Amino acid sequence: MATPSLSEDTAKAVLRQVEFYFSDSNIPRDDFLKKKISESEDGMVSLALICSFSKMRGHLNLKAVKADDVPEVTLKAVAETLRTSSSLKVSEDGKKVGRSTDLLDPDEMIEQLDSRTVAASPFEYNVQREDVEAFFGKYAKVNSVRLPGHVTHKKYFCGTALIEFSAEEDAQRFLEQSLVFAGAELELKPKKDFDALREEEEEAADVGDYDSNVEEKYPKGLLVAFTLKSISAGDSQEQNVSDELTKEGATGSEQKTTENDNDSKEKIDDKHKSTASVYKDDMNVVLREDLKDVFQKFGTVKYVDFKVGEDKGYIRFDAPEAAQKARAAAVLAKEGGLVVKNFIANLEPVTGDAEREYWSLLRGNQEKHRENKRFQSRLLRGGKHYKGGKHARGRENDSSRGRPNKAKRSGSA
Structure with missing residues (x-):
């Protein structure tokens, strides 16, 4: 009392x-x-x-x-x-x-604890522990619920809840259930599987601490991958947009050839520069600006990694919380994803090897870009300081070596 x-x-x-x-x-x-x-x-x-x-x-x-x-x-x-x-x-x-009772051996306690704990996901970023406990408590007695944070951003919930039941039998029974929480079907797995995945993520996050030549560190939890599907027919963004851009003469890299292939390509290149203005109000063509408008309500969008005419891409936020909010909103949406013009954007988290590869490729491209700029700068300095004499080079040579793309186009014209 x-x-x-x-x-x-x-x-x-x-x-x-x-x-x-x-x-x-x-x-x-x-x-x-x-x-x-x-x-x-x-x-x-x-x-x-x-x-x-x-x-x-x-x-x-x-x-x-x-x-x-x-x-x-x-x-x-x-x-x-x-x-x-x-x-x-x-x-x-x-x-x-x-x-009121003595403590068991720590290892024995942990083993018993893990045997009656289930890892469940996905949950929205701001889910309350009490709500998760009440949900599972309808089916069996729950001892505790844990909401672990991201490996590298501890203050942000990772999306997987750890539910400890009072009996191992209850935990085993739940692993065979099909449950839906807040509109999302839950993936249920033993805690040992969650721990194994967690260990891999921690090892990946630690790479670079002991040897900076192995791999650079990279930010975690900022990426969301999306796939666009047509609301009306379930077609992909790539198919619909490619057809539309083909009619207008402006497309991505997979434009079909025509009888006058070279002339058509020149027109395509010109049209591509004004794609955003041409298709701004076209509900069947998704632009990077359209995606940014939808996703920026969840937080600051650093970059939209997407090409017009494709059906997949990435959103880069400046904080993991924004990525979690976007994923949670997509899960809870009655359409099954976020509405972007006449399409639904289905979201997936980018973690582990996929996340590491993304940042590795991005940094590799950035380094290539910087190297190209340094290379062109050296050429320009050479042309300025070594006019005439035995080191002189003709303007044609500088153009062909420093601007290969332009030389190639000129030769094919």
């Missing part, structure tokens, strides 16, 4: 929170609390210290107080509440709290 100092709701929240702190679910991975327990002769911890934890301060409406500053009346009320627990014990003076 709640004491007069704590409301019923507060007493329930406090009891549940402290029981979790000392539970088999938390102790194995809570190094701080585990250390405090091991340092105590009776295995109990200062109740004032427990009340100074951030979640407890929230339940008790305390400000950012230290353990020594927790009000005495609050400690007494919490102690009385905790005495109703079957898994906790409180000292006679109400100053300390601990487990």
Whole structure:
């Protein structure tokens, strides 16, 4: 029964929170609390210290107080509440709290914990722990729910929730279920599979720490891959746009040849420069500007990696949170994705090898571009400083060596 100092709701929240702190679910991975327990002769911890934890301060409406500053009346009320627990014990003076049972071997505890834990995804970036717990709690008793952060951006939820059930049998049963949360079908897998993937991501994130020549570090969680599908017929963006651009004479790199192939190509090149203005209001042609307009509502869009006429591309945000918001919105949308003109953009996260390869190719292209600029700069400096004499080179030679594309076009005209 709640004491007069704590409301019923507060007493329930406090009891549940402290029981979790000392539970088999938390102790194995809570190094701080585990250390405090091991340092105590009776295995109990200062109740004032427990009340100074951030979640407890929230339940008790305390400000950012230290353990020594927790009000005495609050400690007494919490102690009385905790005495109703079957898994906790409180000292006679109400100053300390601990487990009512001894700790198992840490490795054994973790093994048991993992056996009854299921990894479920995807969840929206701002999902609440209580909502996930209530959802799974309809089917079986849930001990705890964890929302781990990204490997390199800990403060951002990674999209996979870890649900610990009270029994291993319940966890095994859930792995065979087909469940839908907030409109998204959940992928359920054992925690050991999640841990294995996590380990790979951590190793990839650490690459470069010990040898800068192996691979540069790259930002994580900023990319979203998309595929465009026609709303009306389910056709791809590439097919529809290619046909349309062919009629107008402006297309990407896969334009079909005509009888006057060279003349047609020159017209295509000219038309391609004004594609954005020509197709701005065409609902059957998606431009980079159209994609940016849709995605920038979730955060700052750094770049839209997309060519007109294709059905796939990437959105590069400046923060992982923006990418998560976009993916969550696509999952929750009744259309099954984000609407871009007459198309639906289906989104996929870009992680692991795919993410690393993307940044590697991008940096490689940037380096090639910088090298080309340096090369052309050296040629220009050579032409300026070595006119005449044995080092002189004709203007034709400079043009052909420094501007190969232009020379090639001139030769084929």
